[in-house]
Amino acid sequence: MKELKVGIIGATGYGGLELIRFLHNHPEVEKLDLFTSSDEGAIFSSKFGHLLSIHDTALKKIDTETLSNFDVVFTSTPSGVTSKLLPPLVGVGPKLIDLSGDYRIKDLSEYEKWYKKDPAPEEIVNMSVYGLTEWNAKNIKNAKIIANPGCYPTAVLLSILPLIKERLIDPQFLIIDAKSGVSGAGNKPSQTTHYSEMNENFSIYKMNEHQHIPEIEQAIAMFADAKTTITFNTHLVPMTRGILATSYAPVTPGVTEEQLYNCLKETYKNHPFVRVVENVNSLGTNRVKGSNFCDICIKLDERTNRATIVGVIDNLVKGAAGQAIQNMNVQFNLPETMGLDVVPLFI
Numbered sequence: 001m002k003e004l005k006v007g008i009i010g011a012t013g014y015g016g017l018e019l020i021r022f023l024h025n026h027p028e029v030e031k032l033d034l035f036t037s038s039d040e041g042a043i044f045s046s047k048f049g050h051l052l053s054i055h056d057t058a059l060k061k062i063d064t065e066t067l068s069n070f071d072v073v074f075t076s077t078p079s080g081v082t083s084k085l086l087p088p089l090v091g092v093g094p095k096l097i098d099l100s101g102d103y104r105i106k107d108l109s110e111y112e113k114w115y116k117k118d119p120a121p122e123e124i125v126n127m128s129v130y131g132l133t134e135w136n137a138k139n140i141k142n143a144k145i146i147a148n149p150g151c152y153p154t155a156v157l158l159s160i161l162p163l164i165k166e167r168l169i170d171p172q173f174l175i176i177d178a179k180s181g182v183s184g185a186g187n188k189p190s191q192t193t194h195y196s197e198m199n200e201n202f203s204i205y206k207m208n209e210h211q212h213i214p215e216i217e218q219a220i221a222m223f224a225d226a227k228t229t230i231t232f233n234t235h236l237v238p239m240t241r242g243i244l245a246t247s248y249a250p251v252t253p254g255v256t257e258e259q260l261y262n263c264l265k266e267t268y269k270n271h272p273f274v275r276v277v278e279n280v281n282s283l284g285t286n287r288v289k290g291s292n293f294c295d296i297c298i299k300l301d302e303r304t305n306r307a308t309i310v311g312v313i314d315n316l317v318k319g320a321a322g323q324a325i326q327n328m329n330v331q332f333n334l335p336e337t338m339g340l341d342v343v344p345l346f347i
């Protein structure tokens, strides 16, 4: 029986469109209403022709009273929006799942420093639960508000947390080199995402200043009980979707490649969306495109005694909308894979 009434704020953005793509076929979703801050009354399929006959409904005005009647409200808006938008909705009815960075960082001064925005109210940040599903399902189950992880942190954390937690690698010397497709920057055009400047170009950006640094460090402390400062850099690849994050870390003396691999394999044996891949010399974003998978591989460089750990995701799915729906499934005691069981678009 279909039961859930779901609202999406930010439905016209890339994350919002992906929420629609998966929620449309979700067996438990009875009603799906779309909200806008800029185009109230517009017929959704007239803005996005690919949804003709699928979503011919009008965009609704964001309004607390209306939204309080929903079971779940997803917010997929730029940072700095939900810090103000969500407080009146906390505890009044719907479960809130926020895809932005506004509720992820517990230390408000760190949020201000990295996001350069005013933080959300402290008591709501304190009650928010970090939605890295594979690592936090117990808390996600009862959460009123979920801070869905950032795209880069999802790829990075899933691939390194087990190894840090088991003390197989040393997080003090962790270097993370990550690359993303352009959809990670959202639908608002900018100089860096302009076709003629992005195409045939491969660039580094936000050098040592990326806002996901405190999020990754916080999660390493939270889930692997280790305090560290990481080197983390991000690159823009001239493609639409996908993140590939490569982490380098010294291996605890005596630890073998087999132990590293087995640790990852054991951690995720009951987690269908994380696939630990054996004997792979080439791992690319194509193998997860359009899907909620995170594929991971690891190799030990015996010359340097450093491990190379690679995680790939689709930034818009496991890195955003897919993981958000996975969290909704956990909150409503549904199978984690419900509505998300799709085959990647390999070609």
Ligand SMILES: NC(=O)C1=CN([C@@H]2O[C@H](COP(=O)(O)OP(=O)(O)OC[C@H]3O[C@@H](n4cnc5c(N)ncnc54)[C@H](OP(=O)(O)O)[C@@H]3O)[C@@H](O)[C@H]2O)C=CC1
Pocket: 009, 010, 011, 012, 013, 014, 015, 016, 035, 036, 037, 038, 039, 076, 077, 078, 079, 081, 099, 100, 101, 149, 150, 151, 183, 184, 185, 186, 187, 188, 315, 316, 319, 320
């Ligand atoms: N793109 C990605 O890969 C990922 C993005 N994220 C995060 O998810 C969030 C959404 O990202 P993405 O979909 O890419 O962003 P987009 O820029 O593509 O879309 C954001 C949407 O938010 C709505 N919006 C803008 N301003 C406001 C406002 N003041 N109040 C309410 N709604 C507003 C707009 O819709 P309208 O004008 O109709 O209101 C817009 O379409 C961001 O915080 C992003 O950092 C997280 C992980 C991955």
Ligand SMILES: CC(=O)N[C@@H](CCC(=O)OP(=O)(O)O)C(=O)O
Pocket: 079, 099, 100, 101, 150, 151, 152, 180, 181, 182, 183, 184, 185, 211, 212, 234, 236
């Ligand atoms: C390619 C690209 O520009 N990606 C974005 C990802 C944004 C994101 O997810 O940021 P939040 O922390 O606000 O959610 C970036 O690097 O900033």
